[in-house]
Each structure stands twice: as C-alpha cells, then as structure tokens.
Amino acid sequence: MRPARALIDLAALRHNYQLARTRHGGRALAVVKANAYGHGAVRCAHALAGLADGFAVAFLEEALELRAAGIRQPILLLEGVFAADELVEVQRHDLWIVVHHDDQIRMIETAALRGPLNVWMKVNSGMNRAGFAPDAVDAAWRRLDDSGKVAAITLMTHFARADEPHVIATAEQIARFDTATRHLPGARSLANSGGVLGWPAAHRDWARPGILLYGADPMPGDGNGLQPVMGLESGIIAMREIETGEPLGYGARFVADRPTRVGLVAMGYADGYPRVVPDGTPVAVDGLRTRLIGRVSMDMLTVDLTDLPAAGLGSRVELWGRNIPVNRVAEAAGTIAYELLCNVKRVRFEYVG
Numbered sequence: 637m638r639p640a641r642a643l644i645d646l647a648a649l650r651h652n653y654q655l656a657r658t659r660h661g662g663r664a665l666a667v668v669k670a671n672a673y674g675h676g677a678v679r680c681a682h683a684l685a686g687l688a689d690g691f692a693v694a695f696l697e698e699a700l701e702l703r704a705a706g707i708r709q710p711i712l713l714l715e716g717v718f719a720a721d722e723l724v725e726v727q728r729h730d731l732w733i734v735v736h737h738d739d740q741i742r743m744i745e746t747a748a749l750r751g752p753l754n755v756w757m758k759v760n761s762g763m764n765r766a767g768f769a770p771d772a773v774d775a776a777w778r779r780l781d782d783s784g785k786v787a788a789i790t791l792m793t794h795f796a797r798a799d800e801p802h803v804i805a806t807a808e809q810i811a812r813f814d815t816a817t818r819h820l821p822g823a824r825s826l827a828n829s830g831g832v833l834g835w836p837a838a839h840r841d842w843a844r845p846g847i848l849l850y851g852a853d854p855m856p857g858d859g860n861g862l863q864p865v866m867g868l869e870s871g872i873i874a875m876r877e878i879e880t881g882e883p884l885g886y887g888a889r890f891v892a893d894r895p896t897r898v899g900l901v902a903m904g905y906a907d908g909y910p911r912v913v914p915d916g917t918p919v920a921v922d923g924l925r926t927r928l929i930g931r932v933s934m935d936m937l938t939v940d941l942t943d944l945p946a947a948g949l950g951s952r953v954e955l956w957g958r959n960i961p962v963n964r965v966a967e968a969a970g971t972i973a974y975e976l977l978c979n980v981k982r983v984r985f986e987y988v989g
C-alpha cells in the first residue's frame with residue numbers, strides 16, 4: 637500500500653477547541669467548513685460533539701452532511717442561504733443562518749415558514765466583503781424583527797487583519813461594530829482564531845475559531861500552546877546516490893553540490909503538497925529534519941538523506957505535522973496554512989485519539 641497518509645489527531649483537535657474556549661470565555665462555534673479545513677468534517681465534528689457549543693460551515697450542503705452523520709448541535713451557515721427554498725431545509729434541519737445582505741432579508745420576509753429562525757446578522761465593520769454597512773444596521777435589524785419569522789438575532793462581524801497584532805485595523809473594526817450595534821439587544825460574535833488569540837477586546841458571547849482548531853496558529857510567534865492536528869506523512873520508497881554536478885528531477889532545478897544521497901518519497905502535488913516550494917524546504921525523516929531537493933512531481937518528491945545515514949527504504953517522512961509546522965511549509969509556498977490543509981486529497985486519512 638502506498639505509504640502516503642494524513643494522520644489526524646482528534647485529541648489534539650479537542651485540546652485546541654478547549655484552549656480557544658478558555659482563552660475567549662463564553663461559547664464557541666467550531667468552524668468545520670471546507671471539510672474541516674481538509675481534516676474530515678464528519679470525523680472532526682463527532683470528535684468535538686461532546687465539547688462544542690455548536691459548529692459553523694459555509695453553506696447548506698456542508699451542514700446537511702453533518703446532520704446526516706448524526707450531529708445534533710447547532711450548526712451555523714456562514715454564507716447564509718443563496719435562495720429562498722433553502723430556508724425550508726434550514727428549518728427542517730434546525731440550522732442557524734448568517735444574514736449579510738438585503739436580498740437574504742427579503743427571502744425571509746417572503747418565505748412561508750413553520751417557525752422562527754435563528755439569525756446571525758453580519759455587520760460590515762471594515763473588511764468590506766460581506767455584511768450590512770454600519771448605517772444600515774438598525775434598519776436591517778428592524779426588518780428582520782418585524783418579519784415575525786426570527787426568534788433570535790445574534791450580531792456578528794468578521795476581521796480582515798486579526799492575525800496582525802500591531803496594526804490598528806482590528807481595534808477600529810471592533811469600535812465600528814460596537815458603535816453600529818449600540819442600540820441593539822442580543823448576543824455578539826466577533827472573534828475568529830486571530831481574534832481569540834490576539835484581541836481580548838473582541839471576546840464577547842460567541843467565538844468562531846477555525847484554523848486554530850487544527851493547530852496552525854495564525855498569529856506570529858510561539859504557537860500559543862496549540863497542537864498540530866494533521867500529520868501529512870509518507871515513506872521513502874527508493875534511494876539513489878548522485879554525484880556532484882548531477883541534476884535531479886524535472887527541469888533539473890536541483891544540481892548536486894556534493895555527492896548526494898537522494899530519498900524518493902511517495903507524495904506529490906496531486907496529494908496537495910505544494911509544487912511551488914523551493915529546494916531547502918524542511919521535511920522530517922524518522923523525526924530528523926532535512927530538506928526537500930528537486931521539483932515536487934505529481935506523485936513523488938525527493939529529499940536529501942546525505943546527512944541521515946540511518947534513513948533508508950521505509951523510513952517515515954513527515955511533510956508537516958509535529959516536527960515540521962504547516963505554517964513553515966506555507967511560508968515556503970508563499971501561502972497560508974489554511975490553503976495547504978484544505979488542499980490535502982488522495983492520501984489515506986487515518987484518525988487517532
């Protein structure tokens with residue numbers, strides 16, 4: 637069997653959720669959109685079911701998958717509904733919805749509903765992507781309330797730069813949100829992972845941690861005590877020696893500058909490992925750090941075993957996980973851990989904890 641796998645540590649997931657809930661106070665929706673950032677939404681939701689106050693996904697179909705798997709906790713649709721007929725399903729499956737623009741209010745006003753909805757009204761406090769403008773918040777709230785179809789309205793906003801502790805943008809967003817909502821009752825929800833870890837002023841009734849659950853700290857620094865959840869792993873499936881001056885792999889990007897022992901690893905960009913990473917990107921072989929050399933291929937990549945004489949056929953290779961932070965690989969790829977984790981595919985998923 638091909639040794640490539642994503643080993644998912646559900647005990648680490650629970651640890652990270654509890655850390656977020658403790659750091660934030662109040663309640664926390666575990667964000668499991670995009671298949672739990674690539675970790676497997678059903679398995680992750682089951683692992684958190686005894687702990688989490690609820691879950692958040694992007695849209696209806698993601699929530700239905702969780703309901704079909706027996707998840708009974710509240711589930712919030714972060715993009716809300718795209719058409720009025722989805723409100724029937726929302727009600728049938730007892731889901732919560734974000735409302736972020738006028739058309740979604742109109743859908744609620746005109747829908748024939750059996751009972752009241754639980755709505756999270758999104759305020760645009762400066763990200764300028766989704767949500768009601770501050771001066772439209774009162775009117776939108778009143779329309780929802782007047783519709784007679786809404787039981788509770790939670791007020792929420794989303795940060796553009798919570799992962800940058802030294803810029804003022806997040807403090808400005810908090811102030812703008814507070815001003816825009818000052819006359820309105822109801823629970824508040826501001827903090828994503830960056831807000832939970834870096835912005836105590838954003839801690840209100842509900843947190844919405846996503847990436848931190850999976851152990852990738854969005855803040856610069858020490859990791860905040862989070863535990864990595866995914867180990868992306870494979871094995872050495874072949875070896876060879878190349879002489880000084882000999883090329884390796886597509887495009888001959890790497891040329892040996894010394895006699896080099898090359899390990900061939902069953903992992904490629906079709907598995908979600910990023911093709912763009914340069915020579916020197918860290919990998920761990922049997923727990924010891926070495927470097928990627930040569931271009932990443934579709935199914936394989938190559939690593940330098942010259943300084944690891946004990947490594948050989950069958951040695952375990954970690955692309956990211958406990959030894960190699962996924963943030964480090966993301967940096968080498970010029971992207972963020974979110975994207976790398978969401979992109980993992982084709983490998984076997986194994987769950988522990």
Ligand SMILES: *Cc1c(COP(=O)(O)O)cnc(C)c1O
Binds near residue numbers: 667829
């Ligand atoms: C995805 C998302 C989150 C989670 O963000 P992280 O940065 O992963 O913690 C929270 N709130 C909303 C509205 C989101 O779309």
